[in-house]
Structures are given as C-alpha cells and as structure tokens.
Amino acid sequence: MEIDKAIRECDDSRLKTKYTNAIYVIKRVLALYSIQEVALSFNGGKDSTVLLHLLRAGYVLHKAEESSSQDVADGENTFPIRTIYFETPTVFPEINSFTYETASTYNLQMDILRLDFKSGLEALLKANPIRAIFLGVRIGDPTAVGQEQFSPSSPGWPPFMRVNPILDWSYRDVWAFLLVCKVRYCSLYDQGYTSIGSIHDTVPNALLCIRNDNNSEQKFRPAYLLADGRLERSGRVKKFSAPVCGKLSSVCNGLKIEDLNSNNMLTASIIAVGDEIFSGLAQ
Numbered sequence: 187m188e189i190d191k192a193i194r195e196c197d198d199s200r201l202k203t204k205y206t207n208a209i210y211v212i213k214r215v216l217a218l219y220s221i222q223e224v225a226l227s228f229n230g231g232k233d234s235t236v237l238l239h240l241l242r243a244g245y246v247l248h249k250a251e252e253s254s255s256q257d258v259a260d261g262e263n264t265f266p267i268r269t270i271y272f273e274t275p276t277v278f279p280e281i282n283s284f285t286y287e288t289a290s291t292y293n294l295q296m297d298i299l300r301l302d303f304k305s306g307l308e309a310l311l312k313a314n315p316i317r318a319i320f321l322g323v324r325i326g327d328p329t330a331v332g333q334e335q336f337s338p339s340s341p342g343w344p345p346f347m348r349v350n351p352i353l354d355w356s357y358r359d360v361w362a363f364l365l366v367c368k369v370r371y372c373s374l375y376d377q378g379y380t381s382i383g384s385i386h387d388t389v390p391n392a393l394l395c396i397r398n399d400n401n402s403e404q405k406f407r408p409a410y411l412l413a414d415g416r417l418e419r420s421g422r423v424k425k426f427s428a429p430v431c432g433k434l435s436s437v438c439n440g441l442k443i444e445d446l447n448s449n450n451m452l453t454a455s456i457i458a459v460g461d462e463i464f465s466g467l468a469q
C-alpha cells in the first residue's frame with residue numbers, strides 16, 4: 187500500500203508516530219463497526235484529504251490483519267467506506283472540482299448532500315445504518331473544542347460517534363503527510379490559501395504574500411511554506427477585514443473587498459466597565 191510504504195520509508199519520526207496512532211484508531215473503528223456502519227466526511231480540504239488517505243491505508247491494513255494476502259491486494263483498489271460531501275453554493279469551484287475528481291480517482295461512493303449539516307445527517311442516518319463518522323477535525327479548529335478522538339454527536343443531533351483520528355495533528359504534520367505521500371491536494375493551497383471556508387470568508391494567507399516592487403501584483407507562496415501553523419486561519423476574513431497584501435483595493439475570489447462591504451453600515455462598539463470613562467481610562 188503506497189501510503190503505508192511512503193511513511194515507513196520516510197525519516198520523519200514525528201510523522202511516523204502520528205500516522206501509527208491515527209491508523210490504530212481507524213483499525214479499532216473498523217473492528218468495532220461493520221463497513222456499512224462507518225462513513226467518511228470529506229470536503230476536499232487538506233485535513234480531509236489526509237484523512238481519506240489514512241483511511242485508505244487503514245482499511246487495507248485492517249483487511250490484512252483479518253484475511254488472506256489475496257484479499258489485501260484486492261482491497262487496494264476498492265474503498266468501500268461511504269463518503270459524505272455537503273456541497274454548498276458558496277464553496278470554491280476548485281474545492282468542488284477537487285472533491286469530485288478525488289471521488290472518481292479513488293472510486294468513492296459519495297453521497298452529495300445539499301442541506302445543512304444537521305438536516306443532511308438526519309436524512310442520511312434515517313436511510314442508512316451509519317453509526318460512526320470519520321472527520322478531519324484538528325485541535326485548533328473552532329469546532330474541535332471539547333472533542334476527543336471519539337466524541338458522540340451533540341445532544342439534538344442524530345446519534346453517531348464522531349471519530350477524529352487526526353485530532354492531535356499540527357499544521358506541520360498535515361503538510362508533512364501530504365508531501366511525503368505525494369498525494370494530490372486542492373490547487374488553492376498552492377496559491378497561498380492555508381485553511382479554506384467559503385468564497386465569502388476566505389482569502390489567501392497574507393503571511394505568504396510576496397510583494398513585487400511596485401505592489402501591482404499579488405502573489406502567494408504555497409500553504410506548506412507557512413512557518414507558524416498557528417496562523418493557518420489568518421486567511422479567514424471577516425467582512426470588514428483589511429485587504430490581504432496591504433493594498434487599498436483588493437480582488438479576492440472574484441469579489442472586491444469594497445463590494446463585500448458595500449451593503450453594510452459601519453459600526454463600532456465600546457464596552458466600559460464602572461467609571462473608566464469618567465476617570466479617563468477609556469475614551
């Protein structure tokens with residue numbers, strides 16, 4: 187299996203440890219649940235791309251442990267784990283096409299849901315016996331708060347186990363894996379995007395911006411060159427954030443920053459505690 191081979195042959199001991207632990211979690215899940223009871227939540231992002239390849243490897247290794255070597259060879263070409271993709275109207279076209287291309291490359295049985303997460307999962311779980319869903323959530327993601335490698339879905343959500351095999355992976359680990367395994371990832375990451383949300387709230391990460399002499403053109407280095415992974419979400423913008431590379435006008439994802447702001451009234455808030463205003467501590 188090419189993923190397992192690439193990791194075994196690399197000399198990155200930290201990556202090897204992360205990989206071994208993630209594969210352990212995946213194999214336990216595959217031992218605990220039947221293949222019809224598990225699903226992969228895949229959205230074409232870097233974390234879910236890592237997860238897909240870990241699952242491909244984990245599935246083959248799991249089969250190797252429970253059956254003959256012939257079955258293992260067959261298993262390399264099949265990926266029987268149901269894949270769920272929530273497709274939204276505000277997804278980047280590059281993410282969308284990468285997701286579809288990946289599904290075709292690896293013969294994924296992909297369910298495309300055009301509902302919000304909760305309604306989509308309710309419909310899916312009503313029609314299928316899914317009990318565990320693999321996610322590419324990592325500590326540091328806003329949604330990771332309070333989660334562990336195995337976290338039951340929240341109250342009010344349909345009941346299933348959220349499985350997070352790469353919860354403890356850092357930004358660096360993610361890129362080490364993708365580069366060592368030489369797997370394809372969405373082209374936006376080579377254009378300076380480091381964490382990808384919707385077209386309305388994501389721009390290339392300013393920390394990867396290369397300025398040319400007259401500031402006329404914005405270029406960005408690839409995501410894997412971001413030195414401090416804690417800043418991977420710096421490209422997630424609020425509607426009123428400053429232009430990416432310090433220019434006055436900036437075109438992002440086909441939209442001008444001014445256009446994003448045009449229908450909104452600028453507001454400012456201040457919170458004063460006690461008599462700070464009167465004593466001159468706040469103004």
Ligand SMILES: Cc1cc2nc3c(=O)[nH]c(=O)nc-3n(C[C@H](O)[C@H](O)[C@H](O)COP(=O)(O)O)c2cc1C
Pocket residue numbers: 227303307319321329338339340343348383
């Ligand atoms: C498969 C799946 C399961 C989820 N389960 C839960 C859940 O149990 N509880 C919850 O509050 N949110 C759940 N969510 C929602 C996510 O925590 C999060 O809100 C969503 O991924 C949006 O993240 P984003 O704003 O970074 O795009 C789930 C999402 C997915 C795709």
Ligand SMILES: Nc1ncnc2c1ncn2[C@@H]1O[C@H](COP(=O)(O)OP(=O)(O)OP(=O)(O)O)[C@@H](O)[C@H]1O
Pocket residue numbers: 227228229230231232233234235237270271272273320321322323324327380381382383
């Ligand atoms: N639209 C979606 N469809 C299916 N799964 C999703 C979707 N959005 C999020 N997920 C799940 O939640 C996980 C975490 O999402 P998150 O956006 O943090 O990571 P990512 O998209 O893989 O990478 P990046 O941080 O670069 O955007 C994904 O790996 C995936 O498992």
